[in-house]
Amino acid sequence: MDMVAVRAKAGKATVYRRWSSKGDMVLDAVAQMKREQVDLSNLPDTGSLRGDMLALFKPSTVEESERKLRALAGLSALLAQDASLSGAASNAIVEPWVEANRAVLRAAIARGEIAADAPVETMATIIPSLAAYRSLIERKPFDRAFLVEMIDHVLLPALSIGNVATTLSRLKNPKITG
Numbered sequence: 001m002d003m004v005a006v007r008a009k010a011g012k013a014t015v016y017r018r019w020s021s022k023g024d025m026v027l028d029a030v031a032q033m034k035r036e037q038v039d040l041s042n043l044p045d046t047g048s049l050r051g052d053m054l055a056l057f058k059p060s061t062v063e064e065s066e067r068k069l070r071a072l073a074g075l076s077a078l079l080a081q082d083a084s085l086s087g088a089a090s091n092a093i094v095e096p097w098v099e100a101n102r103a104v105l106r107a108a109i110a111r112g113e114i115a116a117d118a119p120v121e122t123m124a125t126i127i128p129s130l131a132a133y134r135s136l137i138e139r140k141p142f143d144r145a146f147l148v149e150m151i152d153h154v155l156l157p158a159l160s161i162g163n164v165a166t167t168l169s170r171l172k173n174p175k176i177t178g
Contacts, residue, residue: 001025023082028092043100049108049161053127053151056100057144093136097128114159126155 001022005012019025044055101124108114127150131142140146 043103043107045107047111049104049113049159050151050156052104052107053101053155054144054147056097056104057147093132094125094128097131098124101125101127114161118159123155123159126150126158130154 001012001015001019004025005015008015015025019028044052046052046055102120105114105118105120105123109116109118109120127147130150131146134140134146135142
């Protein structure tokens, strides 16, 4: 908290008025970072579930990825010390992406791309949960290659959108049928 006060050129009391603890400050910082990544008012509509899921991903610069990993590492350390923060951490890290995925999945249902009884709530949590695990536990970046692997080999097959090879072939070459 001292370092934050110095960097902000503010008094320590000012910092504590905004955040009552280091945990609150880190959670707020991570939540802000996630809000910047997910714009729920402007979700993609590419015409396909796969396209929409990929369009949600906004690549980061190397510096930004490193900054995010440092923030998540700090959060991971806090969670190890205080398990009571886990609900707030989940709301800050996972929930914005779950909400976006939920909307994208509902759009796919509306287009008739996936079954109306698809388990939207479960499917909406898969990629954000795996991304949080990858970032917090494995301390690896959530990159496009990882996202493509999760969409093509976990999400789409779980939603019974054909087998992976056929689905990928169709998406890459729409003239192929079958």
